[in-house]
Amino acid sequence: MQTDVLIVGGAAVGSAAAYFLASQPSFKGKVLVIEQDPTYEKSATALSAASIRHQFSTPENIRLSQFGSHFLKTVDEHLSVNGEVPAIGFKERGYLFLATPQGLDILQANHLTQRAEDVDVSLLTPAQLQSRFPWLNVDDLSAGSLGNSGEGWLDAYALMQGFRRKAQSLGVQYRQARVEALHREGRRVTSVRLSTGELITCGTVINAAGTGATALAQSAGISLPVQARKRSIFFFTSNARLDSCPMVIDPSGAYFRPEGEGYLCGIAPSPEQDPECHDFEVQHSLFEEVLWPLLAARVPGFEALRLQRSWAGHYDMNLLDHNAILGAHPDVDNFLFANGFSGHGLQHSPAVGRALSELVTFGEFRTLQLDAFGWGRVIAQRPLHEINVV
Numbered sequence: 001m002q003t004d005v006l007i008v009g010g011a012a013v014g015s016a017a018a019y020f021l022a023s024q025p026s027f028k029g030k031v032l033v034i035e036q037d038p039t040y041e042k043s044a045t046a047l048s049a050a051s052i053r054h055q056f057s058t059p060e061n062i063r064l065s066q067f068g069s070h071f072l073k074t075v076d077e078h079l080s081v082n083g084e085v086p087a088i089g090f091k092e093r094g095y096l097f098l099a100t101p102q103g104l105d106i107l108q109a110n111h112l113t114q115r116a117e118d119v120d121v122s123l124l125t126p127a128q129l130q131s132r133f134p135w136l137n138v139d140d141l142s143a144g145s146l147g148n149s150g151e152g153w154l155d156a157y158a159l160m161q162g163f164r165r166k167a168q169s170l171g172v173q174y175r176q177a178r179v180e181a182l183h184r185e186g187r188r189v190t191s192v193r194l195s196t197g198e199l200i201t202c203g204t205v206i207n208a209a210g211t212g213a214t215a216l217a218q219s220a221g222i223s224l225p226v227q228a229r230k231r232s233i234f235f236f237t238s239n240a241r242l243d244s245c246p247m248v249i250d251p252s253g254a255y256f257r258p259e260g261e262g263y264l265c266g267i268a269p270s271p272e273q274d275p276e277c278h279d280f281e282v283q284h285s286l287f288e289e290v291l292w293p294l295l296a297a298r299v300p301g302f303e304a305l306r307l308q309r310s311w312a313g314h315y316d317m318n319l320l321d322h323n324a325i326l327g328a329h330p331d332v333d334n335f336l337f338a339n340g341f342s343g344h345g346l347q348h349s350p351a352v353g354r355a356l357s358e359l360v361t362f363g364e365f366r367t368l369q370l371d372a373f374g375w376g377r378v379i380a381q382r383p384l385h386e387i388n389v390v
């Protein structure tokens with residue numbers, strides 16, 4: 001079998017790339033997506049906190065998210081199939097980053113970067129925070145940064161399925177199989193071998209395999225500095241009434257936001273308790289010992305809550321700088337990477353999908369300049385640090 005573009009991984013990033021390619025008027029080729037698990041049970045996409053923010057410290061990340069929320073708000077224009085619009089349920093309720101005196105300089109520096117990028121964000125004093133969010137304990141705070149528009153959360157699974165369904169309606173083929181290895185000759189990947197034993201020859205390969213990306217790269221002789229990191233999410237209910245509650249990012253790194261009748265929350269484990277990980281066991285001690293005390297200190301109403309359920313998913317963590325690695329490796333011309341999103345790949349999937357379609361079609365970025373995410377800085381070991389990692 002032969003295809004022009006073969007995408008490994010058909011979750012948010014792979015399916016976004018498939019959709020943008022299929023809807024790109026200048027692209028005339030055949031697109032095949034190989035996805036090992038059509039239930040997406042263990043994909044980061046299906047297990048994510050599904051939130052989008054413009055409050056990054058890197059201008060390129062801000063721009064990726066700005067396109068992301070524009071796309072979500074106009075999803076009916078892009079992803080409708082036979083008049084049916086994917087029910088992504090985008091709730092534009094903002095992010096609130098809180099800072100103690102120690103974090104104030106960084107919050108203010110990020111604010112300047114964000115305002116320079118036209119992010120609709122306000123710095124609030126503790127008194128302003130208190131009057132806007134009476135349920136919040138502001139005693140130890142110096143400021144909060146509130147996104148007024150463009151930020152919020154959505155149904156990640158619905159977005160991914162929306163990309164997939166639309167791509168299929170435009171002629172993209174999906175196949176259930178595992179890509180076992182890539183065959184490389186010099187500067188080109190010539191074919192991929194599937195778990196079925198079949199060989200598929202291809203013009204371009206896109207690596208959208210999430211935490212599976214590293215093994216795939218390895219089979220083509222490329223060392224991708226991306227490892228799986230486990231993140232647990234907890235859903236609880238509480239009688240506390242938190243009017244106009246945004247996604248709140250506590251100075252400790254703990255986060256919570258409304259979800260249905262309750263709240264989602266999580267926190268990254270400390271680096272020493274955060275090894276590469278391949279199981280999906282929830283880190284329950286994180287909730288009891290770390291999260292709940294932090295939540296109750298920030299929102300006194302959360303002293304009484306009921307944990308309802310929890311799950312764990314895997315981040316594809318870029319060990320160099322917690323930013324995406326996007327585009328071709330300098331040694332291989334037709335193997336494009338979109339990996340290492342380190343916890344913000346869902347919100348960036350529309351912009352990254354579009355960027356990949358441009359790289360395939362034109363050999364360069366056309367809308368957003370994203371060279372900063374290229375392999376150059378990885379090979380030079382020059383990190384593009386994103387400070388606002390949640």
Ligand SMILES: Cc1cc2nc3c(=O)[nH]c(=O)nc-3n(C[C@H](O)[C@H](O)[C@H](O)COP(=O)(O)OP(=O)(O)OC[C@H]3O[C@@H](n4cnc5c(N)ncnc54)[C@H](O)[C@@H]3O)c2cc1C
Nearest residue numbers: 009011013036044045048049051179210212313345346347
């Ligand atoms: C707990 C948690 C919370 C998160 N919260 C957010 C958030 O709030 N906002 C946000 O923007 N991002 C968040 N993220 C990150 C986000 O989910 C990911 O960055 C994003 O979903 C990555 O999408 P992807 O398509 O690259 O990878 P994935 O969703 O992991 O999909 C990769 C796909 O590739 C397939 N695959 C892998 N290897 C192979 C192979 N060899 N052959 C065939 N198929 C293969 C897999 O089956 C899978 O379906 C979170 C992640 C986690 C785990």
